[in-house]
Amino acid sequence: MLEERGRVGRPRSERARAAVLHAVDDLLVEIGYAAMTMKGIAEKAGVGRQTVYRWWSTKAEILFEASAADASHELAVEPTGEALDDLVAYLEALVHFLTRSPAGAAYRALLGEAQHDVAVAELLASKDILGDSARTVIERVVREDTPSIPVDLATALLIGPAFFWITSGRDPARLVARELAETFLRELRIREPR
């Protein structure tokens, strides 16, 4: 289907596409999201402006694509066999992602724009990076086949407190992942004994 559309004429350059994504990665670290412009991206990538617009229509789309893969990777934690340790590791990864990682900075910027830009909100809704990563850990911790707690509620309970802490500008150093993990696990076990 995709190939049929572009059967005629010069094919799109994957090279140009990769150069743009790479440029965005660099610029994000060098100058930050706010100072990033479509103009700057094109120049940094050594690519025509029209070429950028041919692949993506907004800065948000490029950034999302450039950081989504990194994000999923950074939020994946190895199972330890111990529920509490898994949760602690996940929350620490989450906090590190949100506060230290370039991909996390991109995610926060996008999440910010989503608050007053419907297009960005829909973009973010298309791939629930935080929710997916949390779901993986939660399903690992919850052994029952039919958990008594809805997964998305559990997601909000697990992620919510840390997420609020960070995005509302509180000091990450004062956030104790183990405490949040214990609280969450306690709640889980009250609802689901054994």
Added chain:
Amino acid sequence: MLEERGRVGRPRSERARAAVLHAVDDLLVEIGYAAMTMKGIAEKAGVGRQTVYRWWSTKAEILFEASAADASHELAVEPTGEALDDLVAYLEALVHFLTRSPAGAAYRALLGEAQHDVAVAELLASKDILGDSARTVIERVVREDTPSIPVDLATALLIGPAFFWITSGRDPARLVARELAETFLRELRIREPR
């Protein structure tokens, strides 16, 4: 001190200041935060552009001032005498604020900008609207003089899940305030028996 600085010359017009704040309130509802410009604000207020910049240096500052009072008011709930009811009422007010109120829209927009703009982050940190309102309810619910749970942790546990739910674009209708309130209260009572 403040009066001494402006002892000479024509005094600043409180009328102009009020006109700007009022214009921002209107524009927020009419065209939304994203479409709001300093130019547009000045014109809507019937005020010179320089006058706007004399009082505030950014759009964020005006919006913050224009909506902070509304926000505090909308997040204040009457005590019912029953802890659970208080928490439910608060969470419902919080969700309504974040999803329906113009002041809430302003707050979300500011919070969004704060994710990639240090100045806005500092502005928001200067008055912790959500945290303050939550603290009031929490201190009402926690009867002990020396609660075994730090207030700001409790704040994150109470607000976090709902906050994450909304800002990550999940459907507010699927959020059950009573469930979150019960969960929070359960956690509080485990830590603090009696």
Added chain:
DNA sequence: CACGTAACGAGACACGGTGTCTCGGTATAG
């Protein structure tokens, strides 16, 4: 009452980003 001073509304200004368009050139299908 006159004078100095600073804020007033209005708008000109240079600057920079936006998204579109046009250019000559180029890679691929038929």
Added chain:
DNA sequence: CTATACCGAGACACCGTGTCTCGTTACGTG
């Protein structure tokens, strides 16, 4: 070999920014 669509480059009109300059106005002081 021709048609076609993409390539990099950059011109273009548009808009918002923040500063500056008008002539005007309200208040303090002498």
